[in-house]
Amino acid sequence: MKRLTITISVLAFSFSVKAQQAVVSTGGVDSASGGSLSYTIGQVVYESNTTSNGQVSEGVQQPYEIYDVTGVRDVVEMKGVELYPNPARDNLTIEIDHKTA
Template identity: 35%
Template structure:
C-alpha cells in the first residue's frame, strides 16, 4: 500500500519537476518601428524557426558568430593592417602596409560592444597598451573619416 501511495505521489508531482526551464541571469526587451524583442540570458534549451524572410533561434546556448561585411568599392584594395603579438598580455602593435593612410583612428570594443579605448594611428607602427583591461576577446575597429577599414580580433590573456 505504501508503495502505491508513493508511486501515485511521484506520478502526480513529476510534471512539476520540469516547470523550471530557465535559470535566467539577465534579460531585457527592445522596441522599434519594425517590431519588438524580448530576451532572457540563461535559457537551457533553444528552438529555431525559419521562413522566407529569415530565421530566429530562441535560447542562448548557441555559439556567437561575428562577420565583417564589406563592399569592395568602398574598401581600399592595397590597404593591409597587421596586429601583433596576438594573443597579448600588455600591449599590441598595429602595423600599416602603407603610410599614405593618415588620420586613422582606432576604437577597441569588448565582446559585448562596449567601447574600451580610442585613439589615433599616426605612424606606420602604433603600440596600443591594454594592460589595464581584463583578459578576454576584443575587437579593434580601424576607421578613416568614420569609414571602417579593418576590424581585427584581439585576444588578451
C-alpha cells in the first residue's frame, strides 16, 4: 500500500513539473569589467504579441536595451529645483526648494 501511494504521488508530481526548453545552435556568456552578456544563436521559435497595453515576447532570452546618458543639452529652468552633478554616473541628487532627495 505504501509503495502504491509513493508511485501515485511521484506520477502526480511529474505531471505538474514544468521547465523551459529550447533547441539552439549555440550560446554562451561573455564577461568584462563593464558587465556580462549572455546570448543564444539559432532559436527556431520566437513569437511577440503587442497590444495597446504592452508587449509580451516568448523565447529563451528577451532583449533588454541599455542607454548610456552622458549629459543633458537642453535645460529648462525650473525655479527651486536643482539636479547635480551633470553628467551623473551612479548617483543623481535632486534638490527641490532646498530639500534633498
